[in-house]
Amino acid sequence: MKQKRVQRVSWTKEKIQEEAKRFSTRSEFARGNVSAYKKAHREGWLDEVCNFMVRPSKPKGYWTKERVFETAKSYTSKADFSKNAPIAYRVALSNGWLRELSSLFEGQQPYTREECRQEASKYNSKEDFMKESPICYNCAKNYRILTEICSHMGTNTNYRYVYAFEFEDHYAYIGMSCSPQKRCHQHLTEKKSTVYKYIKETGSRYIFKVLTEGLVENAVQQEILWINKYKGDGWILLNKELDELDNDGSPKYTYEYCEMIANRYAHSQNFKKGNILVYNYALRHGWLDNICKHMDKDAQEAQHWTKERCLEEAKKYEVRKDFQKECRGAYAAAYRNKWLDEICSHMERPTPHNSYWTIEKCHEEALKYITRRDFQEGSGGAYNAARRMGLLDTICAHMPKTNKPAGYWTKSRCFREAQKNKSMSEFRKNCPSAFNISWRNGWIDEIRDLLK
Numbered sequence: 001m002k003q004k005r006v007q008r009v010s011w012t013k014e015k016i017q018e019e020a021k022r023f024s025t026r027s028e029f030a031r032g033n034v035s036a037y038k039k040a041h042r043e044g045w046l047d048e049v050c051n052f053m054v055r056p057s058k059p060k061g062y063w064t065k066e067r068v069f070e071t072a073k074s075y076t077s078k079a080d081f082s083k084n085a086p087i088a089y090r091v092a093l094s095n096g097w098l099r100e101l102s103s104l105f106e107g108q109q110p111y112t113r114e115e116c117r118q119e120a121s122k123y124n125s126k127e128d129f130m131k132e133s134p135i136c137y138n139c140a141k142n143y144r145i146l147t148e149i150c151s152h153m154g155t156n157t158n159y160r161y162v163y164a165f166e167f168e169d170h171y172a173y174i175g176m177s178c179s180p181q182k183r184c185h186q187h188l189t190e191k192k193s194t195v196y197k198y199i200k201e202t203g204s205r206y207i208f209k210v211l212t213e214g215l216v217e218n219a220v221q222q223e224i225l226w227i228n229k230y231k232g233d234g235w236i237l238l239n240k241e242l243d244e245l246d247n248d249g250s251p252k253y254t255y256e257y258c259e260m261i262a263n264r265y266a267h268s269q270n271f272k273k274g275n276i277l278v279y280n281y282a283l284r285h286g287w288l289d290n291i292c293k294h295m296d297k298d299a300q301e302a303q304h305w306t307k308e309r310c311l312e313e314a315k316k317y318e319v320r321k322d323f324q325k326e327c328r329g330a331y332a333a334a335y336r337n338k339w340l341d342e343i344c345s346h347m348e349r350p351t352p353h354n355s356y357w358t359i360e361k362c363h364e365e366a367l368k369y370i371t372r373r374d375f376q377e378g379s380g381g382a383y384n385a386a387r388r389m390g391l392l393d394t395i396c397a398h399m400p401k402t403n404k405p406a407g408y409w410t411k412s413r414c415f416r417e418a419q420k421n422k423s424m425s426e427f428r429k430n431c432p433s434a435f436n437i438s439w440r441n442g443w444i445d446e447i448r449d450l451l452k
Contacts, residue, residue, distance in 0.1 A: 011035065011036050011039040011040075013043070013045055013049070015036075016036050016039060016040050016045060016049050017049045019033055019036045020036070020040075020049045020050055020053075021052075023053070024053060025053050026046075026050050026053055029050065029053070063087065063088055063091040065095070065097060067088070068088045068091055068092050068097060068101075069097075069101070071085050071088045072085075072088070072092070072101050075135070077138075078098070078101065080138075081101070111135070111136050111139040111140075113143050113145060115136070116136055116139055116140040116143065116145065116149055117145075117149045119133050119136045120136075120140065120149040120150055121149075121152070126146075126150050129150065147289055147292070147293060150289070151289075160176035160177055160178050161176060161177060161178070161180045161210050161211075161212050162174065162175070162176045162210075162211045162212045162222050162223050162226055163175055163176065163177065163180040163183065163184070163208065163209060163210050163211060164208075164209045164211055164226070164230070165187065165195050165206050165207075165208055165209075165238075166206060166207045166209065166235075167198070167202075167204040167205070167206045168204055168205045168206070169202065169204050169436075169439060169440070170234065170235055170236060170439045170444065171198065171204070171235070171236045171237070171238055172230050172235040172236070172237055172238065173187075173194060173195050173198075173237065173238040173239060174211075174223060174226050174227050174230060174237065174239055175187075175223070175239075176222075176223050180210050184208050194238050194239070195238070198238055211226055227239065231425050232423065232424070232425050233424060233425075234424030234425060234427070234428055234435070234444070234448065236428065255285075255287055255291075257278075258278050258281060258282045258287055258291055259287075259290075259291040261275055261278045262278075262282070262291040262292055262295075263291075263294070263325075263328055264324060264328060265295065265328075265332065266294075266295060266328065266329060266332035266333070266336075267295050267332075268292050268295045270332075271292065271295065294328075305329055305330050305332075305333035305334075307334075307337070307339055307343070309330065310330045310333055310334045310339060310343050311339075311343045313327050313330040314330070314334070314343040314344055314346075314347075315346070317347065318347055319347055320340075320344055320347055323344065323347070356381070357381055357382050357385035357386070359389065359391060361382065362382045362385055362386040362389075362391060362395055363391075363395045365379050365382040366382065366386070366395040366396055366398075366399075367398070369399070370399060370400070371399055371400070372392075372396055372399055375396065375399070409433060409434050409437040411441070411443055413434070414434045414437060414438045414443060414447070415443075415446075415447065415450065417431050417434045418431075418434065418438070418447045418450060418451065419450065419451075421451070422451070423451060424447070424448055424451060427447070427451070
């Protein structure tokens with residue numbers, strides 16, 4: 001069957017003029033009818049057939065130096081200027097005005113400190129402040145007074161949706177976000193995401209679910225409930241945050257504990273690097289600004305702790321732990337400048353715990369156990385010391401290997417192993433190999449019914 005040939009339109013000047021009347025701008029004309037636009041451009045008719053259209057661009061010569069500089073004053077950095085006013089930025093670049101503009105950005109802020117305080121007092125949350133007055137918000141960040149002027153603001157950290165990624169191999173990830181669809185996209189594109197890493201490693205397909213009907217006030221507690229529900233149904237969770245929960249699902253970190261940990265650091269970045277679990281937990285619960293009030297102070301205050309002052313302060317203490325607890329600023333300055341060993345030379349240093357476990361003692365301790373798991377659970381100090389010294393295989397040579405041969409976990413053996421447990425979560429915990437084989441072979445639903 002022959003295909004019907006499409007007849008080309010012969011674009012005369014009159015036809016192009018009639019076609020152009022359908023559009024209000026040249027860009028709409030170019031997108032709406034490419035062939036007519038190109039014909040007019042080739043023949044030199046474009047200005048004539050488009051003379052009635054609105055031209056959004058500024059007239060030639062509009063961007064004088066005064067106008068460029070006046071526009072630039074609305075931004076706090078060169079990057080913001082180039083992003084939000086690209087034409088003015090290009091004019092400044094081509095005329096060599098950027099050096100003067102750089103000095104303007106460095107030496108002048110659109111808002112004074114007092115004006116930032118007044119503007120911040122109008123808002124109840126940092127999110128609203130940043131959204132409604134971004135330039136003032138950035139000025140406050142540059143002045144390093146953001147935490148101070150936002151201290152009256154509440155936090156809506158707990159108002160979130162709870163969501164889940166469910167993978168076909170019965171793994172899952174539970175999280176919460178005020179924008180679950182945006183968070184889903186971040187999980188699938190950011191390389192640091194647990195979900196991204198898992199998909200890349202396994203290629204497993206997933207289902208994304210929003211578990212709550214809307215924003216919930218007690219999102220943290222709701223997330224814990226969903227985590228426990230998924231665990232009870234036999235799902236294997238990918239959440240790193242499980243390290244923050246006790247066995248009953250209750251939070252392991254209180255506000256007082258997080259504050260105590262934060263007091264060990266003089267800068268928020270050091271806090272984040274030094275104890276990411278506590279940092280993230282405080283962030284998720286809206287405590288971070290309060291427990292980090294003492295951090296990131298002005299440079300003049302940070303320079304208060306000279307070597308001589310640190311030395312005088314250190315003489316008041318007999319052990320480093322007391323020095324760190326009672327005067328965190330001096331301790332942090334000494335640690336940062338590598339003076340700590342010198343100014344603490346008079347202090348007593350406790351004997352390291354691992355010096356107790358010699359090779360002979362590790363070997364004697366290992367003989368008390370039949371399996372490596374028993375050894376690790378019964379005497380973690382000896383086990384870890386042996387592992388650090390590279391002796392684990394030698395001192396555990398008498399222990400039988402627990403790995404099953406390939407094909408060992410048949411359907412009947414998996415069912416018998418499952419019957420030893422009271423629930424799916426117990427089955428997964430006590431015999432993960434049998435559980436995973438059952439999941440891969442589609443026996444898991446039968447086993448779930450068996451354990452009910």
